[in-house]
Amino acid sequence: xxxxxxxxxxxxxxxxxxxxxxxxxxxxxxxxxxxxxxxxxxxxxxxxxxxxxxxxxxxxxxxxxxxxxxxxxxxxxxxxxxxxxxxxxxxxxxxxxxxxxxxxxxxxxxxxxxxxxxxxxxxxxxxxxxxxxxxxxxxxxxxxxxxxxxxxxxxx
Amino acid sequence: xxxxxxxxxxxxxxxxxxxxxxxxxxxxxxxxxxxxxxxxxxxxxxxxxxxxxxxxxxxxxxxxxxxxxxxxxxxxxxxxxxxxxxxxxxxxxxxxxxxxxxxxxxxxxxxxxxxxxxxxxxxxxxxxxxxxxxxxxxxxxxxxxxxxxxxxxxxx
DNA sequence: GGTCAACGTTGATACTCCCAACATAGCATA
DNA sequence: TATGCTATGTTGGGAGTATCAACGTTGACC
Numbered sequence: 001x002x003x004x005x006x007x008x009x010x011x012x013x014x015x016x017x018x019x020x021x022x023x024x025x026x027x028x029x030x031x032x033x034x035x036x037x038x039x040x041x042x043x044x045x046x047x048x049x050x051x052x053x054x055x056x057x058x059x060x061x062x063x064x065x066x067x068x069x070x071x072x073x074x075x076x077x078x079x080x081x082x083x084x085x086x087x088x089x090x091x092x093x094x095x096x097x098x099x100x101x102x103x104x105x106x107x108x109x110x111x112x113x114x115x116x117x118x119x120x121x122x123x124x125x126x127x128x129x130x131x132x133x134x135x136x137x138x139x140x141x142x143x144x145x146x147x148x149x150x151x152x153x154x155x156x
Numbered sequence: 157x158x159x160x161x162x163x164x165x166x167x168x169x170x171x172x173x174x175x176x177x178x179x180x181x182x183x184x185x186x187x188x189x190x191x192x193x194x195x196x197x198x199x200x201x202x203x204x205x206x207x208x209x210x211x212x213x214x215x216x217x218x219x220x221x222x223x224x225x226x227x228x229x230x231x232x233x234x235x236x237x238x239x240x241x242x243x244x245x246x247x248x249x250x251x252x253x254x255x256x257x258x259x260x261x262x263x264x265x266x267x268x269x270x271x272x273x274x275x276x277x278x279x280x281x282x283x284x285x286x287x288x289x290x291x292x293x294x295x296x297x298x299x300x301x302x303x304x305x306x307x308x309x310x311x312x
Numbered sequence: 313g314g315t316c317a318a319c320g321t322t323g324a325t326a327c328t329c330c331c332a333a334c335a336t337a338g339c340a341t342a
Numbered sequence: 343t344a345t346g347c348t349a350t351g352t353t354g355g356g357a358g359t360a361t362c363a364a365c366g367t368t369g370a371c372c
Contacts, residue, residue, distance in 0.1 A: 012308075014225055017209040021277065022284055022293075023189025024206075025300040026182045028227065031360080032307055033179025034327090038361095043327065050180075053173040064350060069170055071184065073329065078352060100337045100350040121177065128178055131306025132299065137178075140299040143292055144181040150287025151188055152168075187329080190358090194330095199358060220319060229360065234321060256319040256368045 022147075029128070036127050040120040047072075047080045048089075049121060052114040055090065055106040062101040089113050178303075185284070192283050196276040203228075203236045204245070205277060208270040211246065211262040218257040245269050 018024045037046060050070045055061060061069070067077045081104055084090045089110030095101035106114070129137050174180045193202060206226045211217060217225070223233045237260055240246045245266030251257035262270070285293050 012224055014227070015206075015209040015213040017213070017274065017277075018206055018226070019301065020297065021281060022296065022300070023186055023193070023280065025297070025304060026185035026189065027359095028304055029182035029300060030179055030186050031227075032304075033182065034360085037179070047328090050171075050174055053171040057171040057173070062350080068168055070174070071170070071187075073331095074351065075330095075353075076328080082352095098338070098350090102351070118173065121173075124179065125177060128307075129303065131302055136299055136302070139295065140178065140303070141176065141181070143288065143296045143299070144178070144185060145175065146287055146292070147285065147296070148181065148184055148188075151284075183328095190329085203358090218319080229362095230320065231322075231361095232359075238321095254319090254369070258320070 033124060033128055036124045037120075040123060041117065044080075044083070045117050045120075047076070048084060049114065049117045051077070051080050051084060051104075052089065052106065052110055052117070055104060056111065056114055060103050060105040062095065062103055064101070066104065084110065087113075189280060189284055192280045193276075196279060197273065200236075200239070201273050201276075203232070204240060205270065205273045207233070207236050207240065207260075208245065208262065208266055208273070211260060212267065212270055216259050216261040218251065218259055220257070222260065240266065243269075 013019070014024075034043065034046075037043065050072070051066060054066055054069045058069070063077045063081055064074060066072070066081070067074050070077075072080075081090065081092060081102070085092050087109075088107060090107055091105045092102050095103045129140075132140065169175070190199065190202075193199065206228070207222060210222055210225045214225070219233045219237055220230060222228070222237070223230050226233075228236075237246065237248060237258070241248050243265075244263060246263055247261045248258050251259045285296075288296065
C-alpha cells in the first residue's frame with residue numbers, strides 16, 4: 001500500500017561523511033537507546049538510575065561528588081535528588097563536618113527502585129546490542145571505555 | 157592550592173552499572189564530541205553538515221528524503237533548510253513532477269561551507285579519538301556501523 | 313469524486329547541557 | 343580577627359535536539 005514511489009531501503013544510507021564520524025555514530029546509538037528506554041520507562045528514570053547506582057556502589061555522597069562521578073552539572077543533580085527525595089528513594093541531610101554539603105544516602109525504597117530500573121535497562125541493553133556477538137559487545141565496551149578514559153581527566 | 161580535601165582522581169569513576177551500559181557510553185562520547193565541536197563552530201553547523209553532506213553525495217533531494225537519510229524529523233529538516241537557504245548555501249524549488257515536494261540542491265557557496273565544516277570536523281574527530289590507535293579506530297567504527305545497521309531498517 | 317497518504321510548515325512539550333547568578337559556608341593568609 | 347577566595351546547593355535563562363500533533367496542500371488509488 002505505497003501510493004508514492006519507494007526507493008530501495010538499502011540505498012537509504014546516511015552520507016559517507018557522517019558514517020565516518022564517531023561522534024555522529026555515538027549520537028545515533030545514544031538516540032536508539034533513548035527511544036528504546038522510553039518504551040519501558042519514563043526518560044527521567046535514566047537520570048535516577050545514574051544517581052542511585054552511584055549511591056549503591058560508593059555509599060553516601062555529597063551532591064557535588066555525585067555530579068563529578070556522573071559527569072552531570074550541579075543543577076541537574078539538585079533536581080534529580082529533589083525528585084528522588086520526594087519519592088523517599090534517598091535521604092538527604094546536611095554534613096555536620098561541612099555544612100555546605102548535602103550528604104545523600106540510598107533508602108530501602110531507593111534500592112528497590114534501582115533494581116527495578118536495572119531490569120528494564122538490561123532489556124534495553126540486549127535489544128540495542130542484538131546485532132552483535134558476545135565478543136563484539138566486549139570489544140565495543142572496551143573501545144568506548146578506552147576512548148572515554150582518555151578524556152576523563154580533564155573535564156568535570 | 158586546594159583548600160578543600162581532594163579525592164584521588166583515579167577513584168572518580170562512574171559506577172560500574174553505568175560503565176557497562178552501551179547507551180550511557182555512547183551518550184558520553186556524543187557529549188564529548190558536542191563539547192569539542194562547540195569550541196570550533198556554532199553547534200548548528202553540525203546539522204548543516206549533515207544536510208550538506210547528503211546533498212553533496214546524493215545530489216538533489218526532497219526534504220522528506222533528507223529526513224529519512226539523516227534520521228531527522230521533517231520539522232528539523234525544514235528549519236535547517238530554511239536557514240541554509242537564507243544564507244544561499246542551497247537552492248530550494250518545488251518539484252514540478254510532485255508539487256508537494258521541495259527539491260533541494262547544493263550551491264557553490266554551500267559546497268565551500270561544507271568543506272569548511274569538514275575541516276573542523278576532522279579536527280574534532282582526531283581529538284576525540286586521540287587515545288585510540290588506527291586499528292582501534294577502524295574497529296570502533298566497524299562495530300558502531302554494525303550496531304546501527306542492525307536497527308536501521310525499522311525506524312525512520 | 314471521495315478517501316487516504318505524503319509533504320512541508322508551525323507549534324507545543326520534554327530532556328539535556330551550559331552559563332550565570334545568589335546566599336551560605338569553609339579555608340587561607342595577612 | 344578580618345579579608346578574600348573557593349566550594350556548595352539552588353534557581354533561572356538559554357540553546358540544541360527529539361517527539362508529537364495539527365494544518366493546508368498535493369497526489370494516488372478506488
